[in-house]
Amino acid sequence: MGRQIVHRLLISLPALLGVLFLCFCLMQVVPADPAAIIAGPDAKADTIAAIRLELGLDRPILVQFAEYIWRVAHGDLGRSIISNKMVIEEIASTMGPTLELMIAGMLFAIPIGMSLGTIAAVKRGTWLDRSIMAIAVAGVSMPIFFIGLILIQYVGYKWGLLPFLGRAGPVWAGGLPNLILPALTLGSVLIGPIARLTRTSVLEVLGADYVRTARAKGLRERVVIVHHALRNALIPVVTLIGLQAAFLLGGAVVTETMFSWPGVGRLAVGAIISSDFPTAQGAIMILALAFLLINLLVDVMYVYLDPRVARQ
Amino acid sequence: MTMHAPLALDAAPDAPVATPEQSQAVLPSRRSLIRRLARDKAAALAATFLTMVVLAAIFAPIVAPYDPYFTDLSKAMQAPSAAHWFGTDTAGRDVLSRVIYGARNTLAIGLIGVIVGGVVGGFFGILAAYFRRLDGWIMRIVDIMLAFPAILLGLAVAAIAGAGLTAVIIAVVVATIPDVARVARGAAIGVMGQEFMEAGRAVGVSDAALIWRYLTLNCISTIFVFLTLRFGQIILIGSALSFLGLGAQPPTAELGMMASQGRDFLFISEHIAIIPSLMIFLIVLAANILGDAFRDVLDPRLQQ
Numbered sequence: 001m002g003r004q005i006v007h008r009l010l011i012s013l014p015a016l017l018g019v020l021f022l023c024f025c026l027m028q029v030v031p032a033d034p035a036a037i038i039a040g041p042d043a044k045a046d047t048i049a050a051i052r053l054e055l056g057l058d059r060p061i062l063v064q065f066a067e068y069i070w071r072v073a074h075g076d077l078g079r080s081i082i083s084n085k086m087v088i089e090e091i092a093s094t095m096g097p098t099l100e101l102m103i104a105g106m107l108f109a110i111p112i113g114m115s116l117g118t119i120a121a122v123k124r125g126t127w128l129d130r131s132i133m134a135i136a137v138a139g140v141s142m143p144i145f146f147i148g149l150i151l152i153q154y155v156g157y158k159w160g161l162l163p164f165l166g167r168a169g170p171v172w173a174g175g176l177p178n179l180i181l182p183a184l185t186l187g188s189v190l191i192g193p194i195a196r197l198t199r200t201s202v203l204e205v206l207g208a209d210y211v212r213t214a215r216a217k218g219l220r221e222r223v224v225i226v227h228h229a230l231r232n233a234l235i236p237v238v239t240l241i242g243l244q245a246a247f248l249l250g251g252a253v254v255t256e257t258m259f260s261w262p263g264v265g266r267l268a269v270g271a272i273i274s275s276d277f278p279t280a281q282g283a284i285m286i287l288a289l290a291f292l293l294i295n296l297l298v299d300v301m302y303v304y305l306d307p308r309v310a311r312q
Numbered sequence: 313m314t315m316h317a318p319l320a321l322d323a324a325p326d327a328p329v330a331t332p333e334q335s336q337a338v339l340p341s342r343r344s345l346i347r348r349l350a351r352d353k354a355a356a357l358a359a360t361f362l363t364m365v366v367l368a369a370i371f372a373p374i375v376a377p378y379d380p381y382f383t384d385l386s387k388a389m390q391a392p393s394a395a396h397w398f399g400t401d402t403a404g405r406d407v408l409s410r411v412i413y414g415a416r417n418t419l420a421i422g423l424i425g426v427i428v429g430g431v432v433g434g435f436f437g438i439l440a441a442y443f444r445r446l447d448g449w450i451m452r453i454v455d456i457m458l459a460f461p462a463i464l465l466g467l468a469v470a471a472i473a474g475a476g477l478t479a480v481i482i483a484v485v486v487a488t489i490p491d492v493a494r495v496a497r498g499a500a501i502g503v504m505g506q507e508f509m510e511a512g513r514a515v516g517v518s519d520a521a522l523i524w525r526y527l528t529l530n531c532i533s534t535i536f537v538f539l540t541l542r543f544g545q546i547i548l549i550g551s552a553l554s555f556l557g558l559g560a561q562p563p564t565a566e567l568g569m570m571a572s573q574g575r576d577f578l579f580i581s582e583h584i585a586i587i588p589s590l591m592i593f594l595i596v597l598a599a600n601i602l603g604d605a606f607r608d609v610l611d612p613r614l615q616q
Contacts, residue, residue, distance in 0.1 A: 011455070018456030026471055137604070141597035143548055145555045145571060146589035149578060153586075157579050250463030254552050258575070269556050272471045280471045284464060292459050 008299050015292055023285040024068045027277060028061070072285070078278035080271075087282040090267060095286070097167055098263035101255065102248050104171075104183035109190035110241060116191070117198025117237075122225060124203065132195060139192030144251050148185040148258045156181060166260045182259040186251050190244050197240045201233040208232070235302075242298025249287055249294075348609050355605035358598035365595060369416040378406035380413040380565050389581040399583045401574065407584065411591050414565040417477065418547055418592065421566075422599075424481055425546035429488025430539045436489070437496025438531065441504055442523055451497070454490040462487035462549045470558035477566070480559040484546045495538045499531040533610045540603035544596035551592050567592045 035051040036043070052058055056067060071077070077087035120132040156164035162181050169175040205211060206229055214228045215221075253265030260266070268283035270276075349355050368375045378396075384404035392399040398407035440450040460468070466483035473479050503509065504527070512526050551568025553559040560566035562573065567588040574585025 014452055015456050015459045019459050022460070022468065026468060137600055138593075138597060141544055141548075141593055141600050143551055143555075143568070143571075143589055143592045143596070145552065145568075145575075146586075146593055149571070149575060149585050149589060153578050153582055247461055250461050250549075250552075253463050253467070254556060257556055268467050269558070272467060273475070273557055277471065280467070284468050284471065287464050287467075288460055291461055291464070295459075 004303050005300050012292060012296055019288045020069055023281055024065050026281045077282035080276055080279045082274055082276045087278050091282055091286050094262055094264045094267045097261060098252055101182055101186060101261060102252055104179050105186035108183055109187035113191040113194025114198045117195040118202050120199045121202035136192040136195040144189050144254050145258060147188050151181050151185055164259055167262055182255050182261050186255045189251050193244060198237050201236050202229055205229045205233045239298060239302055245294050249291055349605055352605050354601050358601040362598045365415055368412050369419050372412045372416050376409035376412045378409040380409040381563055392583060398587050401584045402577055407587055410565040410570060411588060414567040414570055417560060417566040421480055421550040422543050422547040425484035425488050426539045426543050429485045430492050433489040433492025434496040434535050437493035438500045438528055440497045441500030454493050457490040466553040466558055475558045477560045480550045480553045484550055496531055496535050499534040500527055503527055503530045537607045537610050540606050544599040547596050
């Protein structure tokens with residue numbers, strides 16, 4: 001198993017370099033001269049030249065790339081043009097809220113999605129199955145901002161049940177009400193895929209020999225499903241949840257922007273719109289790295305869950 | 313999606329794959345394909361709805377009751393009425409007309425993403441399967457591309473090239489390529505193992521003919537099904553980017569952007585944001601239902 005994990009780590013190295021290179025390129029191809037932006041509109045030519053020298057913009061691209069990796073490895077992502085704070089500090093303060101939102105979204109979606117999928121599989125072919133699958137297809141087809149708009153308009157504004165603007169601190173310090181609507185919005189996109197895959201997976205397992213054996217032993221149906229079927233059906237579902245966690249990052253960008261949630265996604269969008277290139281570059285890089293890391297974790301977890309993979 | 317009755321095509325995965333000459337016989341003819349789809353009521357409804365939307369989008373200048381860019385502030389934010397079925401927006405523009413023109417841009421994003429991403433991704437996927445020397449390189453690049461989820465790509469492209477429809481289109485195309493390449497490679501590797509490939513090579517068929525007539529034509533239904541299922545996702549990504557303000561810019565009518573503009577006035581008149589969002593939902597829903605139906609008929613093996 002250890003070898004498998006090392007192998008997987010080696011495979012993700014080129015992807016890591018690729019992500020870093022693309023982020024580095026972001027800075028290279030922006031239409032404006034970064035030195036000119038940092039110096040401001042009224043700067044003299046020699047001020048700009050001095051900044052260029054300071055930033056190392058006059059050196060060969062590959063040298064600059066190597067230096068960039070060096071800086072990133074030391075947590076130096078430059079300064080925000082807008083707030084003049086270190087980008088790494090800005091990102092550090094937004095990572096917690098994003099993580100919190102994603103975990104809350106998954107805590108909401110996983111139990112619902114898996115129960116719906118299991119019910120649909122057990123009641124295969126009935127109206128219950130058909131309606132659950134119809135809900136799942138609808139869920140997959142729903143733009144995430146549509147759900148957000150409806151929740152804001154009705155639960156938040158018209159009925160006044162829950163706050164929908166910003167974050168009020170950590171969950172344990174009274175931040176829970178503010179977290180609910182964004183988490184529902186983000187989690188709702190996960191329910192459909194999880195329900196669909198759980199159904200397929202449970203159906204497959206229900207036809208397996210060991211389930212027939214369990215039934216033949218005279219076990220109660222509930223025991224058969226919960227202890228024999230569900231556990232084995234879980235393996236592909238866990239993989240899917242991991243993969244979706246990565247895509248949840250994309251959903252988080254939209255959700256954070258809608259609910260003014262102070263996360264990395266909102267930071268990135270705001271930075272792009274206000275042409276704050278260092279911040280945009282740093283935030284995009286962190287999101288891409290998080291995506292890589294989640295995929296890596298899923299693969300490792302997969303080996304752990306299903307030892308057959310390691311033996312291959 | 314409801315389960316469909318097993319079809320003749322529902323053969324075991326290791327059933328013999330058709331040679332190019334036989335494929336005509338094994339693939340359902342176009343007429344029987346349509347008949348099968350028509351039997352599936354949800355798919356028929358979805359196809360009808362999509363056809364209507366596409367026709368309305370193509371003939372937007374004829375169908376739209378008003379000029380989608382004509383502003384009249386004295387009529388701003390009116391609720392739906394007989395004169396304006398979907399009401400008016402913040403600048404007094406007719407929302408129905410803007411939805412029709414907006415569907416045009418939104419559908420175009422989806423189509424360009426599917427076609428360009430499908431052709432480029434399919435090309436490289438099949439190349440990787442045919443020339444094993446290229447395989448490692450191509451798949452490594454695909455892995456790197458997969459490290460950037462579509463929304464992030466959109467953010468990156470918008471950061472470089474500036475927000476706009478072009479940024480969205482580049483993002484959805486680049487996001488589609490690696491996925492299609494993977495699917496096409498998988499399908500092509502399956503076909504490569506077939507005897508007719510070896511037979512073709514033995515009688516001296518050129519690489520180009522082998523790749524196109526023997527390999528590509530046998531992978532096309534798999535790629536097609538994948539792309540129909542992908543179409544809705546591309547629209548969702550494109551409209552999300554526009555919603556964030558990184559895609560189509562005002563006053564261009566695009567459904568995601570319209571929802572975003574309406575969001576600022578949600579509490580005053582909700583229809584401005586809700587109607588375009590609902591429209592996106594219906595288009596994607598119809599595309600997904602149709603994609604599922606295509607999959608069941610054309611390529612049951614692709615089912616999860």
